[in-house]
Every structure is written in C-alpha cells, then in structure tokens.
Amino acid sequence: ACSDKEGAEGAEGEVIKIRMANQVDEGNFLNQGYVKFKEVLEEKGKGQFAVEIYNGGTLVGSDDGIVEALKSGSIEISTSSAYGTANTTGVNGFKLFDMPLLIDNRESFYNLLDGEFGEGLKEEVAKNNNLKVLGFIDLGFYSILNGKKDVSTPADLKGLKIRSSAADLHLDSLAAMGANPTPLSYTEVFTGLQQGAIDGVSTTTPLIYGDRFFEINKHLTLTNHVLLPHVLMINGDLYERLTDEQKSILEEATAEYIKYARELSIEAEKEAVEGMKAEGVTVTELTEDQKEEFKKVVAPVIDKHINEIGKDVYDKAIEELNK
Amino acid sequence: MNKKKRPIEAYLSFFLLLSMTIIMFIGFVFRYVFNASLSWSEELSRYLFIWFIFISMSYAVTERAHIRVEALNRLIPLEIRKYVNIFGKCIWLVFSLFVSYLGVTYAMTMSSSVSAALKLPMSVVYFGIPLGYALMSVRLFVQIIQAFKDPYLEVANDLAEESYIEGEEK
Amino acid sequence: MAFTLLTILVVFLITLFVNIPIAIGLAISGMVVVLMEGSIPLSFFVQSTFGASDSFPLLAIPFFILAGEIMSTGGIAKRLIEFVQNLVGSITGSLGLITIIASFIFAAISGSGAATVASIGAITIPYMLKNGYTPAYAASIAASSGSLGPIIPPSIIFILYGVMAGVSIGDMFIAGLIPGVLMAVALVTINYIISKKEGFGGSENFVKQSFWKSLNEAKWALLAPVIILGGIYNGWVTPTEAAVVAVVYSLIISVFVYKEFKVSELMEVFLRAAKVSGTIMIFVSAASFFGKVLALKQIPQYIAMVIADFTTNPIIILILINIFLLLVGMFMETVAAVLLFVPLLLPIVLPLGIDPIHFGIIVSINLSLGLITPPLGINIFIASNIAKIRFEESLKYFFPIFMSLIIILLLVTFIPQLSLFLPELLSK
Ligand code: NA
Ligand code: NA
Numbered sequence: 001a002c003s004d005k006e007g008a009e010g011a012e013g014e015v016i017k018i019r020m021a022n023q024v025d026e027g028n029f030l031n032q033g034y035v036k037f038k039e040v041l042e043e044k045g046k047g048q049f050a051v052e053i054y055n056g057g058t059l060v061g062s063d064d065g066i067v068e069a070l071k072s073g074s075i076e077i078s079t080s081s082a083y084g085t086a087n088t089t090g091v092n093g094f095k096l097f098d099m100p101l102l103i104d105n106r107e108s109f110y111n112l113l114d115g116e117f118g119e120g121l122k123e124e125v126a127k128n129n130n131l132k133v134l135g136f137i138d139l140g141f142y143s144i145l146n147g148k149k150d151v152s153t154p155a156d157l158k159g160l161k162i163r164s165s166a167a168d169l170h171l172d173s174l175a176a177m178g179a180n181p182t183p184l185s186y187t188e189v190f191t192g193l194q195q196g197a198i199d200g201v202s203t204t205t206p207l208i209y210g211d212r213f214f215e216i217n218k219h220l221t222l223t224n225h226v227l228l229p230h231v232l233m234i235n236g237d238l239y240e241r242l243t244d245e246q247k248s249i250l251e252e253a254t255a256e257y258i259k260y261a262r263e264l265s266i267e268a269e270k271e272a273v274e275g276m277k278a279e280g281v282t283v284t285e286l287t288e289d290q291k292e293e294f295k296k297v298v299a300p301v302i303d304k305h306i307n308e309i310g311k312d313v314y315d316k317a318i319e320e321l322n323k
Numbered sequence: 324m325n326k327k328k329r330p331i332e333a334y335l336s337f338f339l340l341l342s343m344t345i346i347m348f349i350g351f352v353f354r355y356v357f358n359a360s361l362s363w364s365e366e367l368s369r370y371l372f373i374w375f376i377f378i379s380m381s382y383a384v385t386e387r388a389h390i391r392v393e394a395l396n397r398l399i400p401l402e403i404r405k406y407v408n409i410f411g412k413c414i415w416l417v418f419s420l421f422v423s424y425l426g427v428t429y430a431m432t433m434s435s436s437v438s439a440a441l442k443l444p445m446s447v448v449y450f451g452i453p454l455g456y457a458l459m460s461v462r463l464f465v466q467i468i469q470a471f472k473d474p475y476l477e478v479a480n481d482l483a484e485e486s487y488i489e490g491e492e493k
Numbered sequence: 494m495a496f497t498l499l500t501i502l503v504v505f506l507i508t509l510f511v512n513i514p515i516a517i518g519l520a521i522s523g524m525v526v527v528l529m530e531g532s533i534p535l536s537f538f539v540q541s542t543f544g545a546s547d548s549f550p551l552l553a554i555p556f557f558i559l560a561g562e563i564m565s566t567g568g569i570a571k572r573l574i575e576f577v578q579n580l581v582g583s584i585t586g587s588l589g590l591i592t593i594i595a596s597f598i599f600a601a602i603s604g605s606g607a608a609t610v611a612s613i614g615a616i617t618i619p620y621m622l623k624n625g626y627t628p629a630y631a632a633s634i635a636a637s638s639g640s641l642g643p644i645i646p647p648s649i650i651f652i653l654y655g656v657m658a659g660v661s662i663g664d665m666f667i668a669g670l671i672p673g674v675l676m677a678v679a680l681v682t683i684n685y686i687i688s689k690k691e692g693f694g695g696s697e698n699f700v701k702q703s704f705w706k707s708l709n710e711a712k713w714a715l716l717a718p719v720i721i722l723g724g725i726y727n728g729w730v731t732p733t734e735a736a737v738v739a740v741v742y743s744l745i746i747s748v749f750v751y752k753e754f755k756v757s758e759l760m761e762v763f764l765r766a767a768k769v770s771g772t773i774m775i776f777v778s779a780a781s782f783f784g785k786v787l788a789l790k791q792i793p794q795y796i797a798m799v800i801a802d803f804t805t806n807p808i809i810i811l812i813l814i815n816i817f818l819l820l821v822g823m824f825m826e827t828v829a830a831v832l833l834f835v836p837l838l839l840p841i842v843l844p845l846g847i848d849p850i851h852f853g854i855i856v857s858i859n860l861s862l863g864l865i866t867p868p869l870g871i872n873i874f875i876a877s878n879i880a881k882i883r884f885e886e887s888l889k890y891f892f893p894i895f896m897s898l899i900i901i902l903l904l905v906t907f908i909p910q911l912s913l914f915l916p917e918l919l920s921k
Binding site: 333336337407 | 517826
C-alpha cells in the first residue's frame with residue numbers, strides 16, 4: 001500500500017519489507033544470526049529495508065515450508081536446511097550433505113560451498129525456481145547421544161534405538177553405523193528418552209544441549225557424521241526488483257551475516273560440548289582409526305544413494321573436497 | 324441394515340481411513356515385533372491423512388455436521404433467517420471455489436518436488452486440498468439449489484429442535 | 494493494528510451471523526486480511542493449510558475417535574458398566590456412581606467428552622430412569638461425568654494443545670491423570686450428597702453376579718485402557734501408535750470375542766469417525782492459517798502487551814484467564830476454543846514462568862467444563878436427548894455439580910504440582 005510507483009524504475013524510494021522465518025526459539029543461535037542480519041541490513045540500507053523476524057515456527061513450521069513460502073513470496077529471506085532445499089527445489093545436489101561422514105571439517109566444507117560446486121547449486125536453484133541463493137551457513141555437526149554406554153565403534157551402537165528423522169538416507173546411515181534407527185517426531189524425543197522408547201538421539205550438539213536431552217542420557221559421541229548446512233535464500237521476484245545499489249547493500253549485509261553466523265555455530269558447538277561436560281556427560285571424540293572404521297561401514301550407504309544425487313555431481317564434490 | 328445411498332466422499336473417506344489404519348498398524352508391527360522400522364509407513368499414512376481430511380470435510384458437508392456458533396444466527400427471526408442462511412451458504416461456496424482454484428494452481432507449482440521416503444510427487448499430495456474443496460463446492464451448490472426451492476431446508480435443524488421441544492410440552 | 498483487529502472481528506462475526514461454520518469463517522476472515530495487506534500471496538492459505546495438516550501427532554485424532562466408536566458399538570462400553578455395577582452394588586446413589594466410574598474408565602480409552610457421554614450415558618441414563626432417578630439428575634450426572642473424557646488421557650484436546658505449544662503429548666497425557674482423578678472424586682462426592690438428599694438408590698431389578706465372574710466377562714474391555722495408557726507411559730508406543738493399536742484391539746475384541754460387531758457395521762462406524770475428524774481437522778487447518786495471519790500482524794504480542802500493562806501478577810492473570818475460558822466454554826465448542834485461544838494465551842503466560850504443561854491442563858479443564866455449561870453444552874445436549882427432556886430442565890442440578898468441579902479447577906490452577914508431579918516423577 002505504501003509503494004507509489006513500481007516497474008521500470010525498480011524499487012527506488014520504496015521501503016523494502018523483508019519477512020524472515022525460522023522454527024527455533026528466540027535465544028537459539030540461528031535466530032541470533034537472523035537478528036544480526038536484520039541489524040546490518042537495516043543499518044546499511046539507511047531506511048530502505050525493514051526486516052521482520054518470525055521465529056518459533058509462528059509463520060512456517062517446516063524446512064520444506066520455508067522454501068515454499070520463499071518461492072511464493074509469503075516470506076522474503078530465510079534459511080532452510082540443505083535437505084529441505086533439495087526436496088522443494090528439485091536440486092538434488094544438496095542431498096550430498098546428508099551423506100554420512102563425507103565432510104571432515106568446516107574448512108573443506110566451506111571451500112566446497114563457496115567455490116565452484118556451490119556456484120553450480122546456486123545456478124541450478126535459480127534456473128527452475130523463483131529463488132536466489134545468497135549463501136551458506138551451518139548449524140553444526142551431528143553427534144550421537146545415548147543413555148546406555150560410551151560409544152566409540154560401530155559395534156558399540158549395536159542394538160541401541162537411536163531417534164532419527166524419517167528420511168531414508170538418515171535411517172540407512174544410522175543402521176549402517178550399527179544402531180537401530182527409530183523415526184519419532186521431534187517433540188516426543190524428550191519423553192521418549194525418559195521412558196526408554198528410544199535409547200538415544202542423533203542430532204547436532206547445540207540442539208542436544210538446548211533441548212536438554214543430556215539431562216537423561218549421559219554418553220555423547222562426537223561422530224560428526226553430518227555437518228548440517230543451511231541455505232540463505234531470497235525470493236526471486238523481489239531480488240529482481242531491487243536497484244543495483246540495494247543489491248550491493250544486500251550483498252554486503254549477507255557477507256557480514258554469513259561470517260557472523262558461521263562463527264556463532266562454532267561457538268554454539270563449543271558451548272554445548274563444554275556445558276554438557278560440566279553437567280557430567282562423558283564426551284567421546286573419535287580417533288582417526290575409529291573414524292575410519294565408521295567410514296568403512298557407511299560406504300555401502302553412499303553407494304546405495306549415490307544416484308539420488310547424481311554420480312557426476314558426487315564425483316565432482318569429492319574431487320573438490322580432496323583438493 | 325438399511326442400504327442408504329451414500330455420497331462418493333463416504334466411500335473415499337472410508338477407504339482412506341481404513342488404509343491409514345492398516346498401514347500404521349503394519350508399521351507398528353514391523354517396528355515392535357520385527358524390530359525393523361519401515362521408512363515409508365509413516366510418510367504414506369501422513370499423506371493419506373491429508374487427502375482424508377479434505378475429503379471427509381466435504382463428507383461432513385453432506386451430513387451438515389460442521390461446527391457452528393448458533394447463538395448469533397438464532398437472533399434473526401426465522402422467516403428472515405432462512406434467507407440469511409442461503410446467503411451465507413453462497414459466500415461459503417464462493418470461498419470454497421476460490422480455494423479450489425488456489426489449490427490447483429499451487430499444487431501445479433509443486434511438480435518438481437518429491438517426497439522424502441516414497442518419492443511421491445508432492446503435487447499429488449497437495450492435490451487433496453483442492454479436490455476436497457471442489458467436492459465441497461459441488462455439495463454446497465446442490466444444497467443452495469435445493470434451498471431455493473425450499474428455503475426451510477436451511478433452518479431445518481432449528482425447526483426440528485423447536486418442534487421437538489413444543490412436542491414435549493403437550 | 495487496532496484497525497486490523499477490528500476488521501477481523503467484524504468479518505468473523507458476520508460469517509457467524511450468516512451461519513457459516515466457524516472454521517470457514519476463520520479462513521474467510523484471515524483471507525480478508527491477506528487481501529487487504531497486499532504483500533502476502535494468496536497461496537499462503539494453501540501453504541499453511543498443508544503445513545497444519547501434514548502432522549504425524551494429529552493422526553492420532555481420527556484413530557482415537559474411531560476407537561471410541563468401535564468400543565461403544567461393539568459391546569466394550571456395555572461390559573465396563575456391568576462390571577462396575579457388580580463392584581458398587583446398590584448403595585446410595587450407586588447408579589450415579591456407576592455412571593461416574595464407567596465414564597472414568599471409558600475416558601481412559603476415548604479422546605473426547607461427547608463420545609464418553611454418548612457411550613456410557615446411552616446405557617446408564619435409561620437404567621437410572623427405570624430405578625427412580627429424576628430425568629434431570631440422570632442427564633446431569635451423565636453429562637458431567639462425560640467432562641472427564643478430555644482430561645483423563647487419551648485426549649484430543651491434549652493432542653491439539655501439545656502440537657500447538659510444542660510440548661510432548663505423552664507428557665500432557667501423564668499430567669492429566671491426577672487432575673482427572675480429582676474431578677472424578679468431586680463428582681463422586683457431590684453424587685453422594687445429592688443422592689442422599691433425593692433418595693436415589695441402586696437398581697432393584699439387577700441380578701448380581703460374583704465379582705470374579707463379572708471381572709472375567711469384562712476383562713478384555715478393562716484391558717483396553719491398560720494397553721493404551723500402559724503403552725504410552727512405558728514408552729512402548731507414541732500416542733499416535735497407541736491410537737492405532739486401540740482401534741485394532743477394539744475391533745478384534747468386538748468382532749471375535751464379544752461377537753457384537755458385524756463386519757457390515759464397519760463402514761457405518763468408520764464414517765461416524767470420518768465425519769467428526771473431518772470437522773475437527775478442517776478446523777485445525779483454518780485456525781492455523783488464522784493464527785499465522787494474526788502473527789503476521791503481531792496481534793498476539795499486542796494483546797499480551799495490553800495485558801502486561803494492566804498487570805503482571807501471575808495469580809491475577811491466571812484468574813482472569815480462568816474466567817475468560819469459562820465464558821468461552823459457555824459459547825464455544827472445545828476443539829474450536831483450544832485452537833483459537835491457545836495461540837493467543839501462550840505468549841501471555843509463558844513469560845510469567847508458568848509451565849506450558851500445567852497451563853495446558855488448566856485450559857483443558859476450563860474448556861471441558863464448557864461441555865456442561867449452557868447455552869452451548871454438547872454433553873448436556875446429548876444427555877438430555879437420551880433422557881428425553883428439554884435442555885433447560887436438565888439444568889436443575891447444574892449449580893452444585895458445576896461448583897464441585899470449579900473447586901478442582903482452582904486447586905489445579907494454583908497447585909502446579911498436581912499437573913507436574915507425575916511427568917516429573919516418570920522422568921526420574
Ligand atoms: Na480421554
Ligand atoms: Na458450554
């Protein structure tokens with residue numbers, strides 16, 4: 001209602017309203033990153049941008065939903081998991097990041113995403129979707145928490161019912177790692193652990209810490225079997241409407257946000273692990289040999305799912321990772 | 324048993340609810356008896372549920388079962404109320420047609436997405452929404468036509484209750 | 494802000510006025526705001542409809558409704574009553590007592606209040622009438638016993654609340670147990686007082702069996718709540734799985750053991766469940782869309798702010814919320830009220846440090862009292878229909894029964910441990 005003229009002149013003079021949505025609590029580091037993005041963009045934009053954040057799933061309740069809402073313009077800018085992005089954009093390359101034990105460290109992970117491979121994903125998203133990928137952050141490495149024993153080999157996981165998402169790749173990975181994967185809705189996890197419906201849970205350390213699963217289970221293994229990427233995207237129509245000046249402001253703000261968000265993730269992991277140690281959780285870090293053992297057992301899972309990603313895409317990623 | 328004629332929604336709802344029960348139970352048996360989780364049973368029953376919701380929504384229209392707040396409506400004198408209610412049903416029909424249209428266009432934009440476990444096209448899953456609303460539009464349209472012939476149909480429930488109470492007083 | 498709020502209210506009231514169902518009225522009101530706002534695409538309606546419906550925990554709802562339908566059709570409800578009858582014999586008010594206890598047990602397998610009255614009341618009300626109970630009292634005690642339905646787990650409104658508040662449905666189920674027992678105790682007490690005063694006794698034309706014989710008859714029926722609740726509490730099953738197991742179990746018992754359920758009845762029973770689920774679930778999706786439109790316009794925060802300006806004393810706020818919900822319950826159906834008001838109330842109470850599970854129990858008791866308050870009290874409608882009296886006549890005993898339950902509501906409101914003790918105990 002406040003725009004006077006649109007079209008050829010672009011969005012000049014108009015305040016660009018940007019809605020962002022996530023599903024986490026206000027204090028979660030993902031949301032803190034959003035707040036930073038809002039501050040930086042509004043400050044750099046000098047009144048050209050107004051950002052509203054809807055956290056806690058008040059607007060959109062799932063990763064897939066966030067991408068759908070971005071496409072249609074119900075929201076303007078947000079992040080969604082690589083998995084959710086793959087499901088909703090048809091770009092299967094994103095599923096690479098659900099492959100177990102593929103990523104050893106953040107450095108090679110971001111080399112991959114910020115490099116040629118990431119560019120390829122960005123182009124593919126833009127080709128068939130009303131979306132533009134602005135950049136990549138992560139929400140931390142997956143670990144396995146359980147209530148029975150210290151785990152450092154696949155054999156130790158034998159017979160443990162570990163909660164997983166219902167995605168077949170996640171189920172297959174946990175099964176290959178020796179566990180008995182059990183799909184359960186996330187809100188039931190705490191009660192499930194309490195009552196022994198499940199023996200443990202596989203998710204990021206900040207979530208294990210934040211949702212206090214460690215109060216029940218005391219054995220944490222930093223398996224680091226998946227590093228969970230989040231993709232920052234903007235609605236395609238909106239992006240096209242921005243003036244060149246606005247685009248470069250957005251680019252600057254994005255760069256600052258991404259640097260900040262990546263640091264936040266590392267800090268959140270550190271805080272989670274140290275916090276849990278202080279609460280009496282035994283934290284097992286895998287030796288190189290133990291890690292190799294896990295890699296060996298999940299190899300068939302990678303082979304099984306390789307066609308979902310595309311063999312060529314997978315090979316290209318491996319090549320870049322090994323550089 | 325009286326063989327009353329049932330609308331198509333009745334058969335569809337029955338079939339969907341029965342399938343959900345069977346699939347969920349199989350999933351349950353596999354997990355607890357054979358200790359092996361089926362990855363597809365949860366997803367399939369969730370998606371059948373979506374179709375079930377919107378088809379049984381239309382079925383509930385044929386049974387005039389949707390939840391209303393009657394207190395406000397009953398403030399209107401009966402003779403006027405019957406026409407007011409036909410008018411209300413027309414608004415409802417317009418809305419329902421509108422959502423059918425929105426739903427079809429939206430479902431078509433989903434053609435590139437597939438579901439996680441079963442690789443079902445998501446447009447098929449989403450299509451349950453406009454299908455339910457379209458069936459509901461048909462039911463509403465028929466009820467409106469009937470009400471034009473006999474406006475008392477739209478206040479039949481109120482009448483039944485009032486005459487029942489009068490009957491008791493005699 | 495105020496203008497949007499006013500528009501929503503006016504549009505919503507108009508839709509109610511012209512007899513449009515509440516769910517559709519909500520969707521239309523939300524849609525009007527979206528059209529006025531201009532920056533939200535209309536497809537947002539489809540997105541949030543899908544998002545709200547695509548939920549595994551909500552799948553429990555049609556199954557719990559279906560299980561209740563099968564149990565009342567297939568002889569399970571009947572055997573529960575016969576068993577309880579043998580248990581309490583012919584003391585003062587024993588038929589009222591039977592109604593309360595049988596409803597209590599049936600509530601542990603059924604998810605709703607209406608189902609409980611319809612199943613138990615249909616059998617015990619005619620029985621009470623035959624034995625000299627006034628129709629008004631028979632209807633009142635059956636209707637109010639039915640208000641145990643949503644408090645004793647499993648409960649459809651606990652499921653809805655858990656999904657909305659993001660708390661474990663299993664925890665909600667456990668938390669409802671003590672408050673439910675307290676409500677039953679209140680009903681038993683008031684039943685004794687009234688029966689003594691009015692001279693209501695037991696049944697005269699009832700052939701008493703031995704305890705063991707009646708237990709043997711009813712064992713499969715009594716096992717149903719044990720399986721459902723035991724399965725959930727022991728962590729064997731999620732609430733959704735428990736609901737499916739309940740359906741399959743009750744089908745097997747009704748068809749093969751009691752042999753009171755003909756396969757030809759199957760479709761009829763499924764369709765009754767489909768009809769109810771359809772109306773509830775369409776409400777869920779419309780209310781979710783409506784709630785998101787409110788969130789987009791920051792209306793819950795606005796209301797929370799207005800209240801916070803007025804008072805931040807948790808006791809006063811809880812009392813106000815209780816009064817508000819009791820008023821809502823007078824006019825509105827339970828599911829509708831939960832879906833409409835929980836998203837508005839949670840942002841008010843959570844910052845005060847009130848536990849979301851405790852608050853869920855408070856909300857549920859308030860709204861289940863709404864089942865027996867005029868002018869819209871679905872349990873009274875059903876019960877007075879069975880007793881063949883007018884709605885107003887059944888209100889004669891309303892006040893003392895209602896007050897006894899209000900005492901429990903106040904206890905539960907101000908002693909959080911009544912709700913939280915069991916969930917905390919089980920987490921040890
Ligand atoms: Na119940
Ligand atoms: Na009421």
